[in-house]
Amino acid sequence: MLYLPIVNRKVSLTGIKPTGNLHIGNYFGAIKPALELAREYDARYFIADYHALNTMKDPEELSASIREVAAGWLAAGLDPEKVIFYRQSSIPETFELSTMLMAFTAKGLMNRAHAYKAALQGNTERGDDPDAGVNMGLFTYPVLMAADIILFDSDVVPVGKDQVQHIEMAQDIARSVNANYRREVLKAPQPAVRENVAVVPGLDGRKMSKSYGNTIPLFTPEKNLRRLIMRIVTNSQGIEEPKDPGSSQIFLLYKLFASQDEQAALAKRYRAGGMGWGEAKEELFRAVNRELAPLRERFQGIMRDPPALDKILARGAEKARPIAAAVVARFRKAAGIDLPV
Numbered sequence: 152m153l154y155l156p157i158v159n160r161k162v163s164l165t166g167i168k169p170t171g172n173l174h175i176g177n178y179f180g181a182i183k184p185a186l187e188l189a190r191e192y193d194a195r196y197f198i199a200d201y202h203a204l205n206t207m208k209d210p211e212e213l214s215a216s217i218r219e220v221a222a223g224w225l226a227a228g229l230d231p232e233k234v235i236f237y238r239q240s241s242i243p244e245t246f247e248l249s250t251m252l253m254a255f256t257a258k259g260l261m262n263r264a265h266a267y268k269a270a271l272q273g274n275t276e277r278g279d280d281p282d283a284g285v286n287m288g289l290f291t292y293p294v295l296m297a298a299d300i301i302l303f304d305s306d307v308v309p310v311g312k313d314q315v316q317h318i319e320m321a322q323d324i325a326r327s328v329n330a331n332y333r334r335e336v337l338k339a340p341q342p343a344v345r346e347n348v349a350v351v352p353g354l355d356g357r358k359m360s361k362s363y364g365n366t367i368p369l370f371t372p373e374k375n376l377r378r379l380i381m382r383i384v385t386n387s388q389g390i391e392e393p394k395d396p397g398s399s400q401i402f403l404l405y406k407l408f409a410s411q412d413e414q415a416a417l418a419k420r421y422r423a424g425g426m427g428w429g430e431a432k433e434e435l436f437r438a439v440n441r442e443l444a445p446l447r448e449r450f451q452g453i454m455r456d457p458p459a460l461d462k463i464l465a466r467g468a469e470k471a472r473p474i475a476a477a478v479v480a481r482f483r484k485a486a487g488i489d490l491p492v
């Protein structure tokens with residue numbers, strides 16, 4: 152008889168705000184690193200649709216975004232048999248936990264949240280009422296996020312730098328609960344900051360970001376991909392001039408998609424002169440399209456069958472809910488509100 156060790160792996164959890172239209176900055180900055188982490192951890196990745204509701208009030212836009220972003224992660228290689236993949240809105244325990252956590256969250260802590268402070272400051276600078284346009288969803292955003300995380304006894308939360316404060320707030324909140332009951336009722340999570348991921352340059356040379364309007368969408372049709380790449384801003388060096396690969400946005404992008412050998416070969420051509428920017432872009436397009444074409448096809452396939460996609464997410468929620476319910480039950484018991492109904 153063979154005894155297999157029971158490996159209790161650590162839990163990695165992250166939320167993905169469904170803001171639609173994934174671009175290659177998201178792919179290299181968030182999707183790929185999170186999928187890599189999923190090989191070592193028990194991963195729970197979810198679509199944070201209630202977080203999106205704070206800013207997205209158009210129902211068609213929000214529901215389309217939820218499906219697009221979910222399909223995008225699946226197309227990029229998320230395996231729903233291995234990763235528990237679900238919608239936040241399918242886990243009612245999130246909102247139960249969120250309410251309980253509110254009782255342990257100082258209002259002052261929320262006053263210090265970057266997003267809320269930025270909104271306040273913008274209003275003040277414009278001479279508006281300080282709270283103009285600030286809904287309670289924005290103000291309490293870190294509590295809902297803490298609930299998302301704490302609900303699954305998460306060990307690590309892979310996020311970008313901009314989210315670290317939120318994870319630290321989740322830690323603070325979990326620790327206040329534990330301090331009150333003098334034992335570890337809730338697990339305090341650690342941020343796993345993506346430090347060494349490449350900064351993906353956008354079409355204008357600045358960091359690729361939706362807010363700069365300089366993105367290359369991940370699933371754009373081939374023709375448009377080519378058109379966008381041809382639009383990348385370059386300097387005015389002529390064809391014959393030798394070029395420095397290190398200071399070329401085109402080359403920086405190429406590095407993300409090409410093998411070491413390919414990079415070395417192209418760098419040589421840059422330095423030798425005789426290759427114009429048009430040709431450099433052509434090489435870039437070939438490398439990008441080689442990696443993205445299969446993703447694009449998978450994405451389109453998934454988007455053609457919304458009920459199948461919804462089923463994947465529903466099955467993820469089915470797996471997630473018992474885990475979540477156990478954490479809520481543990482907290483309720485510690486709090487003394489576990490009388491039978």
Ligand code: TRP
Nearest residue numbers: 165166167168199202296299308
């Ligand atoms: N706030 C995160 C973002 O804007 C999304 C998010 C919601 C999240 N809940 C989370 C991330 C829980 C990590 C863990 O990107």
